[in-house]
Amino acid sequence: MHANATSCTVHAEQPATSALPDGPIARKEPNEAHYATWSVLESVTDPEIPVVNLREMGILRAVRQTATGLEVVITPTYSGCPAMSQMEDDVVNALATAGVAARVLTQIAPAWSTDWMTPEAREKLRAYGIAPPHPSGCGTAGVNVIQFASKKTAASAELTVACPQCGSHNTTETSHFGSTACKALYRCLNCLEPFDYFKPY
Numbered sequence: 418m419h420a421n422a423t424s425c426t427v428h429a430e431q432p433a434t435s436a437l438p439d440g441p442i443a444r445k446e447p448n449e450a451h452y453a454t455w456s457v458l459e460s461v462t463d464p465e466i467p468v469v470n471l472r473e474m475g476i477l478r479a480v481r482q483t484a485t486g487l488e489v490v491i492t493p494t495y496s497g498c499p500a501m502s503q504m505e506d507d508v509v510n511a512l513a514t515a516g517v518a519a520r521v522l523t524q525i526a527p528a529w530s531t532d533w534m535t536p537e538a539r540e541k542l543r544a545y546g547i548a549p550p551h552p553s554g555c556g557t558a559g560v561n562v563i564q565f566a567s568k569k570t571a572a573s574a575e576l577t578v579a580c581p582q583c584g585s586h587n588t589t590e591t592s593h594f595g596s597t598a599c600k601a602l603y604r605c606l607n608c609l610e611p612f613d614y615f616k617p618y
């Protein structure tokens with residue numbers, strides 16, 4: 418996939434130092450800690466986008482051992498998202514079904530960002546007919562900063578939203594709010610198909 422680098426606005430402030438990773442989380446390997454639990458959670462998908470799981474969306478942040486047991490940390494997408502409680506329920510149910518004793522911690526700070534979505538999630542969104550979000554800004558993950566720097570000359574072209582159907586950049590926003598508040602409604606001027614654009618956040 419290509420990096421959808423957008424204009425590099427100043428976003429120097431890092432969220433308060435946290436033990437949680439600040440960026441996408443790769444699929445765990447069998448030799449990594451709590452692999453079994455991570456594997457169970459691979460089956461839990463986003464309530465609104467059933468083709469991507471919570472890890473790929475960046476919602477699943479950690480599986481960690483605490484003094485009082487195993488803890489699964491999730492950060493929901495938008496605090497106002499109606500799917501928020503469903504995500505937590507889905508995680509609890511998946512763990513219970515698999516016989517994993519763990520509690521679920523819903524952490525809302527630092528806030529979820531579309532930058533936490535994995536490259537796989539972006540590809541799946543596109544295949545699902547939703548244009549994936551541009552990076553929300555600089556200063557999140559170090560690797561993105563490097564990408565931004567090298568892609569600077571292409572910044573203006575990258576500001577457009579590519580049609581997930583035909584790939585054309587000849588698109589226009591028809592409504593700032595699409596099927597949900599998280600998305601904008603676009604229309605491709607090439608193939609004339611309307612589509613949702615997942616807004617950077």
Ligand SMILES: [Zn+2]
Pocket residue numbers: 580581582583584585605606607608609610
């Ligand atoms: Zn198109």
